[in-house]
Amino acid sequence: MLDLELEVVRDGFVLEVSLSFSVGPTALVGPNGAGKSTLLRAILGAVPVRRGHIVLDGRTLLDTRRGMSVPGEERCVGWVPQEYALFPHLSVLENTCFGRAGAAGRARAGAVLDQLGLASLASRRPGALSGGERQKVALARALAAEPRALLLDEPLAALDADTRETTRGLLVDTLRRLAIPSLVVTHEMRDVLALGGPVVLLEAGRVRSTASPEGFCASPPSEFARALVKGYVQLT
Amino acid sequence: MLRVLPVVAALLMIAVLATPLLALVLSTAPGELVDGLRHPLALSALRLSLFTTSTSLGLTLLLGTPLAWWMARHPGPAERAASTLVQLPIVVPPAVSGLALLLAFGRRGLLGPLLDRAGWTLPFTTAAVVLAELFVSAPFYVQSAAAAFRRLDEDLLWVARSLGAGPARRFFRVALPLSRHGVVTGAALSWARALGEFGATLMFAGNLQGRTQTLPLAIYTALETDLRPAKALSVVMVAVALAVLLLLGRGTVLEAVRARP
Numbered sequence: 001m002l003d004l005e006l007e008v009v010r011d012g013f014v015l016e017v018s019l020s021f022s023v024g025p026t027a028l029v030g031p032n033g034a035g036k037s038t039l040l041r042a043i044l045g046a047v048p049v050r051r052g053h054i055v056l057d058g059r060t061l062l063d064t065r066r067g068m069s070v071p072g073e074e075r076c077v078g079w080v081p082q083e084y085a086l087f088p089h090l091s092v093l094e095n096t097c098f099g100r101a102g103a104a105g106r107a108r109a110g111a112v113l114d115q116l117g118l119a120s121l122a123s124r125r126p127g128a129l130s131g132g133e134r135q136k137v138a139l140a141r142a143l144a145a146e147p148r149a150l151l152l153d154e155p156l157a158a159l160d161a162d163t164r165e166t167t168r169g170l171l172v173d174t175l176r177r178l179a180i181p182s183l184v185v186t187h188e189m190r191d192v193l194a195l196g197g198p199v200v201l202l203e204a205g206r207v208r209s210t211a212s213p214e215g216f217c218a219s220p221p222s223e224f225a226r227a228l229v230k231g232y233v234q235l236t
Numbered sequence: 237m238l239r240v241l242p243v244v245a246a247l248l249m250i251a252v253l254a255t256p257l258l259a260l261v262l263s264t265a266p267g268e269l270v271d272g273l274r275h276p277l278a279l280s281a282l283r284l285s286l287f288t289t290s291t292s293l294g295l296t297l298l299l300g301t302p303l304a305w306w307m308a309r310h311p312g313p314a315e316r317a318a319s320t321l322v323q324l325p326i327v328v329p330p331a332v333s334g335l336a337l338l339l340a341f342g343r344r345g346l347l348g349p350l351l352d353r354a355g356w357t358l359p360f361t362t363a364a365v366v367l368a369e370l371f372v373s374a375p376f377y378v379q380s381a382a383a384a385f386r387r388l389d390e391d392l393l394w395v396a397r398s399l400g401a402g403p404a405r406r407f408f409r410v411a412l413p414l415s416r417h418g419v420v421t422g423a424a425l426s427w428a429r430a431l432g433e434f435g436a437t438l439m440f441a442g443n444l445q446g447r448t449q450t451l452p453l454a455i456y457t458a459l460e461t462d463l464r465p466a467k468a469l470s471v472v473m474v475a476v477a478l479a480v481l482l483l484l485g486r487g488t489v490l491e492a493v494r495a496r497p
Contacts, residue, residue, distance in 0.1 A: 046394050072397040079398040085391040089413045098409070099399030145399045 002149050002181045006052035008035075008042050015039060015205040021149075021181040025172070025195040027213070028185045030202035031224050036185045037082075039202070040151040043183075044079055045072035056148050078147030082154050084138035086126035092137050093122040099145025109144045116140050116170065132163040139174065150175070150182040156191060168194055189232030192216070201225055257474060264467045272468025280446045281454030281469065288362060288450060289430045292369035296426055300378045301419075305407070307378070308385030319382075325375045333372055334439025341367065341440075364441035365448050373430035377422040384418025385411065421484055428480050431473070 001022055008015040015035040028036050041047045043054060045061075049069075054062040056077070061070045087095050097109035113119050116136050126134060135155060142150060155171060156164045172194045175182045184195060192199050192213050199216045201208040201224075209221035220226040264272075272278060303322075307315050325333060339345050341358045351358060358364045388411055396406045412419065434452040441448040443457060451469055458466035 041394075044394065044398055046397075072394065073400050073402050075398070076400075077398055079395060081391045081395065083391070085389060085395045087392060087396075087410060087414075098396065098401070141395075141399070147398075 001058075002043075002054070002056050004043065004052065004054045006039070006042050006054070007050045008038055008047055009050050010038060010047060013038075013205060015042070017202070017205075017207050019200065019207060019210075021183060023179055023181055025175040025182045025184055025197040027192040027195050027197060027199045028183055028202060029187070029192065029199060029225070029228065030208075034202040035205045036202055037153055040079070040153055040183065040185065043075075043149070043151060044077055045069065045075055059148075076146075076148040078142030078145060078150040080135075080138045080142050080150070080152040080155055083158060084126075084134045086129075086134055086137055086141070088126050091123050091125060092118065092129070095126065095137060096141045096144045098141060105144070108146075109140070112140045112144045116174070130163070131159045132167045135159060135167055136170065139171065143174075143178075147180065149180055150178065152182065152184045154185050154187065157187065172196075187228075189217075189228050190235075193232075260467065260470055260474065264471050268464055269468045269471060272464040272466075273472070275458075275462065275465035275468070277445065277449075277454050277458055277462075278465040278469055281449055281451050282472075284362070284365070284446065284449065285431060285451040288365045288369055289427055291366045292373060292430045293423065293427045295366070295370055296374040296377045297423065300374050301381060304378045304381035305385055305411075307382040308388075322375045322378045325372050326379075330372065330433070330435025331439060334368065334436035337364075337368055337371060337436060337440040359440060360442040360444065360448060362441075362447055365437055365450060368436040368440045369430035369433045372433050372436055373426040375426075376429055377426035380422025380425065381415065381419050384415035384422075387418075388414060424480050424484055428477060431476065 001020070003020045005018040006015065013033075013035070015038050017035075017039060028039070030036055038047060042049050043061075049062060049064060051064050052062070053060065053064065056075070060068065061075050061077075062068070087098065090098070093106070093109060093113065096113055097105045099105070100108055110119070110122070113122055116139065118133070118136055118140060121129065121133060121137070126137065129137065135158070139152075139155070152175075156168060159167060168191065175184070175195065184191065186192060196213060198210055199213055200210050201216070201221055203222060203224060209216075209225075211221065216225065217229050220229045273282075303318070307318055307322075328336075338359060340347060341351065341364070342348055343352065343357065343359065358367065392410055392414070393406055396410045401409065431450075432452060433450070434456070437448065437450060438453060443449050443453045445454075445457075449457065451473060455466045455469050455473075458464075458469070
């Protein structure tokens with residue numbers, strides 16, 4: 001369970017949200033510049049929060065009233081950024097066990113790689129991987145650190161259309177099996193429907209609506225949402 | 237005619253650059269090289285230069301790395317001021333650096349009384365050589381390392397952080413390996429600059445054999461008595477300079493090969 005109430009001010013842009021995420025995937029949609037990535041970075045601790053709090057599984061990560069903020073490395077929040085940011089100088093296995101040192105960490109990393117069908121790539125460098133493989137390794141790396149929440153910033157956007165289709169299944173399966181909340185920023189209705197969890201629509205730094213995927217499709221809450229749904233219907 | 241002119245100019249430039257080095261190498265017979273290096277002046281200068289430059293390089297890495305890291309991570313007025321300060325010793329003439337060091341750490345200098353009370357005298361000691369080398373050479377390292385740190389992808393550091401890596405682990409496992417080229421280049425250039433330091437050392441540390449007479453000072457001194465050690469030491473220094481360049485060149489090649497997927 002992830003509860004948050006945040007006010008972030010960044011170069012004149014104001015993000016003001018109050019949200020609660022339960023276990024399982026939640027899709028985060030909205031136009032460019034709506035504050036989706038900023039929200040993820042605020043949860044991570046990478047952007048300063050002017051006012052608010054973040055509570056993850058009963059543990060307070062941030063409370064500006066009490067002037068407390070848990071440093072990013074102690075938040076137990078996993079992050080898969082847009083371009084994956086794999087460590088280019090480390091092998092797939094070294095990337096994956098980065099968060100957990102020692103033999104136990106390596107074993108855990110090996111198990112996660114196995115689970116995602118990446119075991120055969122363990123000794124490769126990220127430079128020698130395809131886009132889809134990179135995406136999976138980034139996911140494996142985040143999962144191997146056993147996070148209490150997972151943030152994914154457009155995890156499929158960097159992939160070509162074919163790879164995106166094949167990678168989506170594994171990503172969604174993995175996220176749905178996890179017993180932690182995961183937030184997935186996306187620009188694709190297909191992702192929203194596959195994830196099957198609640199859809200949060202963010203516009204101009206505010207939460208415009210929270211709905212089920214079906215509700216979102218049946219009555220799109222804004223012009224942007226209508227375009228998103230229409231684009232998908234036209235495709236299928 | 238117009239087409240030939242640039243070629244002639246380029247050849248002239250090459251000739252100006254190559255002739256002195258060629259003359260140095262050609263005028264030094266192998267036997268002379270061995271004799272020259274056996275000369276007491278040469279041996280003690282070699283030893284002293286090796287000791288002082290490795291000490292100043294160690295201090296540069298120890299003190300310069302945190303400064304470079306800070307400069308790369310905190311852009312702003314303070315960083316710009318620090319950056320300018322760091323670049324100054326590169327462009328200030330060595331004689332001016334020597335005088336400035338004397339005025340700062342000399343017996344009657346700015347910190348003279350303070351050092352005196354602690355019982356330390358810096359000028360004309362080996363420590364002064366190290367300080368002069370540090371002053372003129374550290375900027376090369378700090379600039380190069382800071383530039384490398386600035387090029388780091390911020391997201392990589394945040395991913396490391398989200399995986400539970402504290403500041404030390406983020407620096408040594410992510411930032412440093414990914415900046416290694418800039419850091420190594422800076423260290424090599426800085427060391428080469430320290431090895432060649434002449435003017436500031438002469439003014440601030442003097443020219444005492446075994447104590448402050450480094451390689452360049454020994455070459456200068458030998459010029460008046462016996463040319464053999466001067467030539468031998470010069471050949472050694474040219475060889476070292478070439479080795480540094482080749483090492484850096486090889487580094488660049490390795491980097492390019494690694495970057496290919």
